[in-house]
Every structure is written in C-alpha cells, then in structure tokens.
Amino acid sequence: MTTVPSAHDVLVVDSLVRRFGDLTAVDGVSFRIAPGETYGLLGPNGAGKTTTISMIAGLIAADSGTVKVAGQRMTPATTEPRRHLGLVPQELAIYPELSARENLTLFGRLQGLSGKALSARVEEVLELIGLADRAKSLSKEYSGGMKRRLNIGIGLLHQPTLLILDEPTVGVDPQSRNQILESVEALSADGMAVLYTTHYMEEAERLCDRIGIIDTGRLQAEGTRDELIRLTGGVDTIRLSGSGDLAAAAERLRALEGVERVEADRRTATLTVRDAPVLVASVVGTVAGSGVTLADVEISRPDLESVFLHLTGKALRD
Amino acid sequence: MNGGAAGGLRNALTVAGVELRLFLRDRSNIFFVFVFPLLLVLMIGAQFGDSATAGRVAVAGADGGLRTQLVAELEDEDVVVSDPEWDAALELLARGRLDVAVRVSEAASAAHDAGEPVVLEVVRGSAATAQVVEQQVRTATEAVRSSRGQVLALTDRGVPADRAAAALDTAREGVEPPDLEVTNVDELSQQFEGLGQFDLGASGQLLLFTFLACLSGSATLIQARRLGVVARMLAGPVSTAQLIAGQTLGRWAIGLFQGAYIMVATSVLFGVSWGNLAPSLLVLAVFSLVAAGAAILLGTLLGNEGAASGAGVGLGLVLAALGGSMLPRELFPDTMRTVSNVTPHAWAYEAFAEIQRRGGGLVDVLPQLGVLAGMATVLLLLGAWSLRRSLARAM
Numbered sequence: 001m002t003t004v005p006s007a008h009d010v011l012v013v014d015s016l017v018r019r020f021g022d023l024t025a026v027d028g029v030s031f032r033i034a035p036g037e038t039y040g041l042l043g044p045n046g047a048g049k050t051t052t053i054s055m056i057a058g059l060i061a062a063d064s065g066t067v068k069v070a071g072q073r074m075t076p077a078t079t080e081p082r083r084h085l086g087l088v089p090q091e092l093a094i095y096p097e098l099s100a101r102e103n104l105t106l107f108g109r110l111q112g113l114s115g116k117a118l119s120a121r122v123e124e125v126l127e128l129i130g131l132a133d134r135a136k137s138l139s140k141e142y143s144g145g146m147k148r149r150l151n152i153g154i155g156l157l158h159q160p161t162l163l164i165l166d167e168p169t170v171g172v173d174p175q176s177r178n179q180i181l182e183s184v185e186a187l188s189a190d191g192m193a194v195l196y197t198t199h200y201m202e203e204a205e206r207l208c209d210r211i212g213i214i215d216t217g218r219l220q221a222e223g224t225r226d227e228l229i230r231l232t233g234g235v236d237t238i239r240l241s242g243s244g245d246l247a248a249a250a251e252r253l254r255a256l257e258g259v260e261r262v263e264a265d266r267r268t269a270t271l272t273v274r275d276a277p278v279l280v281a282s283v284v285g286t287v288a289g290s291g292v293t294l295a296d297v298e299i300s301r302p303d304l305e306s307v308f309l310h311l312t313g314k315a316l317r318d
Numbered sequence: 319m320n321g322g323a324a325g326g327l328r329n330a331l332t333v334a335g336v337e338l339r340l341f342l343r344d345r346s347n348i349f350f351v352f353v354f355p356l357l358l359v360l361m362i363g364a365q366f367g368d369s370a371t372a373g374r375v376a377v378a379g380a381d382g383g384l385r386t387q388l389v390a391e392l393e394d395e396d397v398v399v400s401d402p403e404w405d406a407a408l409e410l411l412a413r414g415r416l417d418v419a420v421r422v423s424e425a426a427s428a429a430h431d432a433g434e435p436v437v438l439e440v441v442r443g444s445a446a447t448a449q450v451v452e453q454q455v456r457t458a459t460e461a462v463r464s465s466r467g468q469v470l471a472l473t474d475r476g477v478p479a480d481r482a483a484a485a486l487d488t489a490r491e492g493v494e495p496p497d498l499e500v501t502n503v504d505e506l507s508q509q510f511e512g513l514g515q516f517d518l519g520a521s522g523q524l525l526l527f528t529f530l531a532c533l534s535g536s537a538t539l540i541q542a543r544r545l546g547v548v549a550r551m552l553a554g555p556v557s558t559a560q561l562i563a564g565q566t567l568g569r570w571a572i573g574l575f576q577g578a579y580i581m582v583a584t585s586v587l588f589g590v591s592w593g594n595l596a597p598s599l600l601v602l603a604v605f606s607l608v609a610a611g612a613a614i615l616l617g618t619l620l621g622n623e624g625a626a627s628g629a630g631v632g633l634g635l636v637l638a639a640l641g642g643s644m645l646p647r648e649l650f651p652d653t654m655r656t657v658s659n660v661t662p663h664a665w666a667y668e669a670f671a672e673i674q675r676r677g678g679g680l681v682d683v684l685p686q687l688g689v690l691a692g693m694a695t696v697l698l699l700l701g702a703w704s705l706r707r708s709l710a711r712a713m
C-alpha cells in the first residue's frame with residue numbers, strides 16, 4: 001500500500017540534513033506519514049534515527065530541509081505544531097522522584113489539559129500502560145520495563161495526531177516488550193499515526209505499514225514490507241529432501257508456473273520460487289508423482305534482515 | 319491550546335510547582351531548611367549576646383587608685399572583670415563577649431587622685447543584658463567617686479590618708495562627691511543599638527540560608543537537563559522563555575519560603591524582631607531573586623550535579639562570609655567592607671540593619687533594594703541566555 005503524497009499527510013519530511021562537525025548524521029532524508037499510518041525507521045546504531053526525530057520534534061535545527069507537522073512548518077522556534085506531536089524519547093525522560101501519576105499529571109498539564117479531563121485522561125493512560133496499580137510509587141522504584149511504559153504513556157497523554165516512539169523497547173524484558181507492541185497496535189487501530197524507530201526488524205515487520213531503511217544518515221529504501229522484500233529479488237526458497245530420485249523430478253518442477261530455478265541431486269532439491277506458500281502444494285504433488293518419498297520440506301522467505309544486507313552489504317545487527 | 323499569556327503563565331507555574339515539589343521531597347532539605355538555620359541562629363546568638371547571669375566588664379587603661387577601686391567595686395557586685403587592651407576590649411564587645419568596656423585614661427586617673435572631675439569613657443555592647451551591666455558600672459563608679467570624695471574631705475582636714483579611709487564609716491555624710499560623666503561614645507555601640515540577642519545572628523543566617531536554598535536548586539536544573547525532561551517539555555508546547563520563567567519562579571519561591579520560615583521561626587522561638595514587616599519582606603523577595611538568578615546561571619554553566627552542589631555550597635558560604643552574614647560587617651577592616659559590597663548579602667544585610675535596628679521603612683532601604691534589583695536583573699538575563707545556550711547543546 002504505497003501512499004500517494006497527500007495534502008493531509010500528518011508528517012512531511014523533506015531533504016533533512018544535519019551535521020555534527022565533520023559528521024553528516026542525517027543526509028537528505030525525506031518521507032511522509034499519512035493519518036493513521038504506522039511508519040518505521042529501521043536502522044542500526046548511529047544510523048541517524050534519533051537525530052532525524054529531534055529535528056521532526058523541533059528540538060534541534062536542521063542544517064537544511066524542512067519538516068511539516070499537520071501542514072505547519074516545525075522549527076525549534078515554532079510552538080504551534082507541537083501539540084500534534086507526542087514524543088517518546090529513546091532515553092527515559094521522567095522525573096524519578098515523582099510517581100507515575102504525578103509524572104503524567106505534570107506533562108498533561110504542560111500539554112494544556114486540566115481539571116477533570118486531565119485526571120480522567122491520566123487514569124486512562126495508567127490503565128493503558130499497565131501501571132494503574134503502581135501509580136503512587138515513585139518512578140525510581142519501577143522496573144526498567146515499567147519506566148519505559150511510563151515514558152511512553154507521557155508521550156500519548158494528549159492524544160497526539162502523530163506519536164513518535166524512538167526505540168521504545170530497548171532493554172525491556174519480553175513481556176514488557178509485548179505489552180508495548182500491543183499498545184502501539186491499539187493506538188494505531190484507534191487512528192493515531194505513529195513514527196516508530198527500531199533496530200529490531202521483527203518489530204518493524206509486525207507494527208509498520210511502511211518502513212524506511214536508514215543507514216549512515218541516508219534513507220536507503222522505503223515501502224511496505226513486501227515492496228522492500230521485492231527489492232532483494234523477492235524470491236522464496238523451498239528445500240526438499242527425501243528418498244527416490246529428486247534429480248529426476250527436477251525437470252517436471254522447472255515446468256511449474258512460478259518456479260524460477262531448481263538445483264537438485266538424488267536426495268535433495270532447492271527451488272527458487274515466486275511465492276512459496278502458494279506453490280508448495282503443487283511442488284509436493286509433483287515430487288510425489290515422480291515416485292519420491294519426501295522426508296522434509298522447508299520454506300524460507302527473505303526478511304528485512306536480508307533486505308538490509310542486500311542494500312548495505314552489512315548485517316542489521318552484529 | 320496553551321498559547322497566549324495565560325497559557326504561558328500556566329506553564330511557568332507548572333514548571334515552578336515541580337521544582338518546589340522536588341525540593342520538599344528531598345528529605346535532606348527538611349533538615350537544612352527547617353532545623354539547621356535555627357541551630358545556627360541559636361549558636362550565634364549565644365556567642366554574640368550571651369545572656370550569662372554575671373555581667374562582663376573590661377576595665378582598661380592606667381593603673382592607679384581609680385582603676386583599682388572601680389575593679390574592686392565591680393567585683394563586689396559579682397561582675398566578671400577583665401583587663402584587656404582597649405582595642406581588644408572593643409572587639410570582645412562587638413563579638414558579644416563583653417557587656418561593657420571602661421577606659422580609665424591617664425588624665426582621669428590623675429584627676430581622680432586630685433579630686434577633680436573625672437570623665438570615663440564607657441562603651442556598652444549589643445546584648446540585651448548590657449544595659450543592666452552598664453547600670454552596675456554606673457553604680458560602681460559613683461561609689462568609687464563618693465568614697466574618694468570623703469577621703470579627700472578628711473585628708474583636707476589633716477587626717478592621714480590610711481586612717482581617713484577607716485574613719486569613713488563614721489563620717490559618710492556631709493561630703494558632696496565630684497561629678498562623674500559616663501559617656502557612651504563609641505560608634506560601634508551605636509551600630510548595634512536596638513538589636514536583641516539573636517537579632518544579629520538571625521538576619522545573617524536568613525541571608526546565608528536563603529541564598530543556599532536557592533543555589534541548591536542548580537543541581538535539580540542540571541538533573542532535569544540530564545534526565546531529558548527539559549527536552550521533553552520543550553518538545554511539547556512549552557517555550558524556552560516559559561521554562562526559564564518557571565525555573566526562576568521555582569527557585570525564587572524556595573528562597574522566599576526559606577527566608578520567611580527563618581523570620582517566623584526566629585521571631586516565635588527567639589523573639590527576634592524583624593522590624594517593619596513590609597520592607598523586610600521586600601528585601602527578602604529581591605534578595606531571593608538575586609539568588610534565583612545565580613542558581614539558574616550555575617545550573618546552566620556546570621555540567622554535573624556534584625560539581626553544582628559543591629560550587630553552590632562553596633559560593634553560598636563565601637558570599638555569605640564576605641557579605642557579613644557570619645561576622646558582622648561593622649567589624650570588617652575598611653577595605654574588606656568595600657570589597658564586600660560586591661555581594662548581594664552585604665546590601666541585604668545593610669537593608670535589614672536599617673529596618674531592624676533603626677526602625678527604617680521602605681524609603682530608607684530603597685538604595686539597597688535598587689542595587690539588589692540590578693544584580694537580580696543582570697543574573698537573570700545571563701542565566702536565561704546561558705540556559706538557552708545549554709539547551710541547544712544538550713540535544
């Protein structure tokens with residue numbers, strides 16, 4: 001689902017550049033996010049994700065390029081577009097000496113909420129981030145995952161049009177991570193646009209409608225998961241092993257629609273195919289028809305990891 | 319939306335509110351704000367104006383009949399008499415270690431022996447009890463003069479001096495003693511006039527602790543920057559100006575609170591008189607603003623909390639000492655007193671002296687208030703500029 005640029009885009013980032021001395025941390029990054037869309041920035045450490053986000057949130061100035069949030073230019077000097085943004089910084093940004101409820105109330109008030117609306121919203125968010133029963137404890141007493149969840153809760157208090165999450169699951173136990181991913185899915189289902197940075201490809205695959213792959217300050221490629229995977233050649237692999245003559249079956253396999261390549265010897269065959277889940281049934285049928293008894297069938301599809309490798313020649317994580 | 323002046327004020331107040339809450343939540347502050355200042359007021363009060371039961375008098379100057387008899391008279395009254403040099407006596411007086419100093423000059427001693435009028439220089443100290451002791455000195459000098467008058471009357475009639483004294487018991491009446499003038503000349507004594515026992519310590523401690531309480535906030539500003547909450551606020555609809563205003567307001571409120579607490583507590587517990595309340599509070603308010611500006615500046619110039627706390631306490635103590643919050647400025651040598659004018663403490667100290675000791679009102683402290691307001695303006699502008707700079711750097 002490639003989006004057509006629209007006047008209603010929540011975020012328009014155009015040719016952003018930011019240098020730190022000799023280092024160009026962000027080097028001509030452009031992308032857009034449509035209302036309700038979840039966009040992932042996937043890239044390794046030092047790729048320029050946080051720097052990009054800092055410019056989008058108007059915390060640092062861009063050397064060149066522009067950011068528009070809800071149609072308005074965002075710079076460190078503007079305040080108007082900020083109310084549309086909810087920022088969840090990569091580093092925890094909470095007061096350890098205040099409880100979760102106090103932290104939420106404080107930042108809610110700064111977002112312009114007050115009175116009953118504020119306290120109702122605070123309770124709602126406490127539920128959402130699963131801290132309702134610990135709302136009164138000082139946040140310095142929370143576990144790492146609880147602090148992370150509070151950090152996220154503060155960002156979405158004022159129901160922003162665009163929620164920016166900068167690596168929200170780093171250093172979090174699997175249970176907390178799942179909880180975080182679920183709440184992002186829920187927010188997205190409610191229609192909130194999300195900008196999500198991560199270096200975990202599983203998270204990007206699971207959450208994001210579209211993904212931008214970023215490395216050394218440049219957006220290397222962008223699209224839906226499937227679009228990105230097509231960049232690698234977009235082919236799946238089916239591996240077969242069994243008894244009987246697989247080499248003899250190879251010719252009939254090559255004839256199948258969607259099969260691009262077959263390498264086979266007597267006991268094993270490796271097929272390069274267009275769409276393995278669809279093809280696997282006819283592949284198995286063909287092999288069986290050739291008198292081969294299959295011992296194992298293995299399908300492998302390319303993932304974002306292979307996309308990253310394909311684009312940059314590097315592994316996403318070391 | 320949070321725009322407009324009302325929204326801005328609301329944001330600033332919210333930021334200030336957090337600062338106050340964090341300050342009060344820090345347990346160590348409870349001791350430093352509520353207990354420690356009173357302990358020091360008590361200690362300094364004890365040092366500067368001992369309410370010891372026995373009066374302490376120094377009798378300095380020429381040896382001779384006058385001095386010996388005066389000492390004997392005073393000791394009869396259970397007064398503790400010492401014999402320091404005159405300058406030393408004045409210093410002891412200023413420190414509250416003495417109630418009264420008496421100088422017996424050569425001329426006075428000779429005049430006494432000759433039966434002529436005697437002028438004694440008497441300086442009274444600042445302690446509340448000094449007045450009583452001065453009265454004791456008066457009585458003693460009169461007794462000395464009167465017995466001298468009688469001795470003179472007898473020797474005039476040919477009685478040997480040694481027998482004359484013995485005969486006095488039977489011939490006490492009928493002789494008019496020569497006049498005695500006790501002068502209360504020393505400026506020092508006038509400086510401290512109108513001060514109760516704890517008053518001097520209290521105003522010094524108020525300045526010291528108000529400034530310290532504000533400066534201790536510079537660490538929380540550094541912490542807020544380091545924790546990223548400052549960036550987070552700025553990512554929302556909070557402007558840098560609102561953030562700075564809020565930080566300043568928070569510091570200022572802490573200083574004001576600390577000062578007001580010391581005023582109330584010392585007046586209730588130690589009977590300290592703060593004079594005219596309105597100008598006193600105004601001095602405190604403007605002084606706290608200076609301290610708030612210093613705190614913001616420190617909190618933005620320094621990079622870590624440990625350094626800020628150390629520098630805060632160091633600066634707070636040095637400025638306080640230099641500004642007369644520990645040793646009264648009146649006792650400073652002239653150059654030191656001039657140098658001490660660079661501190662806000664010195665100006666506030668003078669303003670409090672005007673109000674507490676001389677019943678000064680708003681008009682009398684306008685010069686000091688003006689200087690303090692100028693200091694506050696400069697520091698706040700520098701602090702705002704430096705905070706803006708440090709924020710741009712921190713992200």
Ligand SMILES: Nc1ncnc2c1ncn2[C@@H]1O[C@H](COP(=O)(O)OP(=O)(O)OP(=O)(O)O)[C@@H](O)[C@H]1O
Nearest residue numbers: 020025043044045046047048049050051052090713
């Ligand atoms: N304030 C700064 N001063 C100097 N260099 C910086 C600054 N901030 C970022 N950089 C550099 O810019 C590059 C991009 O950093 P950035 O934090 O944007 O990466 P990132 O993609 O968020 O990485 P991570 O996944 O580790 O958070 C890095 O090489 C980093 O060292």
Ligand SMILES: [Mg+2]
Nearest residue numbers: 049050051090
């Ligand atoms: Mg980052």
